[in-house]
Amino acid sequence: MRLVRYGETGAEKPGMMDGDTLRDLSGVIDDITGATLDDATLARLRDLDPASLPAVSGKPRLGPCVGAIGKFLCIGLNYSDHAAETGAEIPKHPILFFKANSAIVGANDTVMMPRGSTHTDWEVELGVVIGKTAKYVSKENALDHVAGYCVVNDVSERHFQTQLTGQWTKGKSCDTFGPTGPWLVTRDEVPDPQKLGMWLDVNGKRMQTGNTATMIFTVAEIIEHLSHLFTLHPGDVITTGTPPGVGMGMKPDPVYLKVGDVMTLGIDGLGEQRQEVGQDA
Known part of the structure; x- marks a missing residue:
């Protein structure tokens, strides 16, 4: 579904x-x-x-595909080729940071660059939605706790993330920095979350091309790891990292978003997103 x-x-x-x-x-x-x-x-x-069921007329706005999200959990540097483009070492354990729930918006809502931003970047990611309480689960049964999957754009302000003393959360949690959807695809329609192609374009130019097969830690391994740190509850969302092609990794010079840019992105079987970039007041 x-x-x-x-x-x-x-x-x-x-x-x-x-x-x-x-x-x-x-x-x-x-x-x-x-x-x-x-x-x-x-x-x-x-x-x-x-x-x-009644058909809905017109083309209404699609909001975040999950309402009242509990925890919005993010895994960093989880693709070997993305870690390489950033010059980072392969992590020994999943890198975890949180994204503020106030960042969550619909798949096609406008992404607003915060005041003073000059390093706003894009990241197409597989989102995992928890459907059953998970505590101390093993990777062998971890996927039984998943309700479904969705597309997430983990928009990031790199200066805020790396240059303002503190955790990555600072550069990940700006308002509108968490487009989620367009829909939640239930797990029965995603037989293997480690075989999904993914892509992202900026102004029609392909920036990211990847596949969840190159994840360092699989979805099951991530759920196992997190559930041994704290309980995962129904409605929690986990974003699982991004493939190469982010703006900060461009050579010879990084490329960042500007007002008026358009991001389009998608994952096989999970739908597509489209966001215009605006300027926060």
Whole structure:
């Protein structure tokens, strides 16, 4: 299934994609959140006849594909070729940082560069949405705790991230720096999350091309590692790193976003995003 949340910011309704038709789920569930991502609820939704659900007219805004996200967890330097382009050593354990939930926006919402930003960068990433509480799980059963997968653009302000004393969170958490969606694809439709092609363009020029096969730590290994540090709850989202081609890694000189630029990005089977770049007031 492809589950969506549509409508104005803060007033999104739950929906389901039926081919190219958006169907309204608000008569069945209140929202798509951790409370509705358990296996039983997803099975109930899967048994619905999509044609029995009201079709949504027009082309409404698509909000973040998960509402009321609990923790927004991010894994850094998780692609061997991306680590190489940044000159970083291959990490021995998953590098973890947090992205503020206030950064989360819809897949096609405007990305706003913060005041004083000159180093805003792009990162296409596979997002993993937890559907069942995970604590001390093994990598062998870790994927059983996943509700589904989505596209995330881990937008980053590199000066804030690396030059303002502190953790990476400073450069990752600016408002609008977490486009998530367009939809949540349930795990039954993603048989192997380590075989997904991914890409990102800026102004129509291909910047990133990669595949989740080159992850240093697999999705299952990441869930195992994190669940031994703290409990993962339904509705938590984990972004799992980016392939090479980010602006800071361009040679001979880095390339960063400017107002008016357009990012388009996608992952096989998980949909596409499009964001224009604006300037925060």
